[in-house]
Amino acid sequence: MTDYDWNNARPYKVKRTGIKAPSSNWSDIECPFCQQQVRAYWWSISGGGKRCLCGAKHNSAGMTAQPIKKKASA
Numbered sequence: 001m002t003d004y005d006w007n008n009a010r011p012y013k014v015k016r017t018g019i020k021a022p023s024s025n026w027s028d029i030e031c032p033f034c035q036q037q038v039r040a041y042w043w044s045i046s047g048g049g050k051r052c053l054c055g056a057k058h059n060s061a062g063m064t065a066q067p068i069k070k071k072a073s074a
């Protein structure tokens, strides 16, 4: 399981929103870390959060956090 660094989360930009019939709202989100856009369905964001291609996660509060890299134990 991956932990995310919400203490250093950044707000993401919503480039556009839309609705896919019958009732699936989506948003095109621009990642504040890698600037890639992903289309995230709201049920996905409000569930576990939407993963970016870079590994960061977008949540329903409008924030994106990067995964915490765990150091290999010595």
Ligand SMILES: [Zn+2]
Pocket: 031, 032, 033, 034, 035, 036, 052, 053, 054, 055, 056
């Ligand atoms: Zn990203």
